Amino acid sequence: MNKEPGMTVIVKTVTRLTVGIILMYGIYIVMHGHLSPGGGFAGGVIIALSFVHLMLAYGKEVAFKKLSMPVASVLESMGAILFISVAFLGLVGGYFFFHTLGKGEPFSLLSAYMVLFSNIAISLKVGCGLFLVLITIALAGKEIKK
C-alpha cells in the first residue's frame, strides 16, 4: 500500500512522538554528565540512537535531511578538535590536561568546566561517529544488492 520507504504508520507515529524526547534525554545526559550518572559516551550514543531511530522508521532520506553525512563528519571532527583543545588549554596552567578553566560552584550546571566541555566534545564525537558507522553499513548493504 505505502510505496514510501520505512515501516508502518504505527511505527512512524510513535517515532514522531518519541524521537525528540530521546534526543532531549541524550542532551540532558551529556550536560549533566558531571553531576549525575551518565556522561559524554552514554549521551552521545543516545543522540546517535535518536537519529538511528528516525532512519529505521522513515528511511535514510529523512534521517539525512536532519543530519547529512558531511555535516556529521564535520561535527565528529569538531568534537575531536574541541577535546584536544581542552587538553592543550591545560598547557597554559602548566601541563597537558591541567584544568585551567576553573571549578565553579559544585552541584550547579555550570561547574567543573573542563569535565563539561570534555563531555560535550566526546558526545559530538561518539554520536556522529556511531551514526556514520551505521549509515555506512546500511549503504554498503545497498551497494552489494545492486
Add this chain to the structure above:
Amino acid sequence: MTDINVILMLMIVGSIIAVETRDMLSCVVVVGVVGLFQSLAFLVLKAPDLAIVQLVVEILSLVILLRVIIRKEASEPQHHPDYFPMLVGITLSLLALLFVHPILRELPQFGQPVMRVAKEYIENGMKATGATNLVSAVILDFRAYDTLGEAVVLFTAVCGALIVLRKTGRKKKGEPETEA
C-alpha cells in the same frame, strides 16, 4: 548477593542458548538479552554510569547485528557434534583453574576492594575538580589521557569502517564527496 548470583546464572544460560541455537536471528536476540542482564548486574553492583553505557551500546550493537543478519541472509552454522575439541577445552579450563586457584584465594573479598589509589580520588575528587559525579571526574580529569586514547581508538575505527565499506571510488571530480 543473591540477586547478582541469579543474574549471573541467567547470563550463563543465555550464553549457552546463544551458542547452541540454530537460527541466527534468535541467536542475536539472545545475545541482546545477555547484554540486558549485564546492564542489570552493573545496576545491582551500584555502577549506574556503566549500566547506562552498557544498555545503550547493547541497543546500538543489536540494531547493527540485526541489519547485518537480515541483509546477508546468513546461512545456519553447520552443526557437527565433535567431542574432541570440547574435551580439550574443558580439560585445559580445569587445568587453568587448578593453577589459578591459589591466586584467587589471595584476592580481597567481594565488595571489599583494596583502595590505595582510589581512596585519594574519593576523598579529594570533588574538591579538586568541582564535579560531583566522581566517575566523570576520574575519566575526564584525573585520567583524561585514557579518554584521549579511547577517542583516538573510536576515530580510527570510524575511519577504518568508512574506508573499507565506502562506495567503490568517486563518481566525478566536481561531485560533493559523501565520505568522511
